[in-house]
Amino acid sequence: MIQLTVSDMACSACVERIEAAIAAVDTQATLTANLDTKELQVSSQHSEADIRQAIISAGYTPT
Ligand SMILES: [Cu+2]
16 A cells, blocks of 8 residues: 655545546556545555656656
């Protein structure tokens, strides 16, 4: 389980964009987002670096 904070994830459209970017890397990935805490949990066989890179290319900033 990869746990990230994405402080610029503001609404459900942001989550959808991030979800699509992660799906492009790993179609098997599942994602849980909490818009109140800006926390993102990703279940993926890919590395955290790959997932981070996908989120960054979608225009968001994971920390
Ligand atoms: Cu948004």
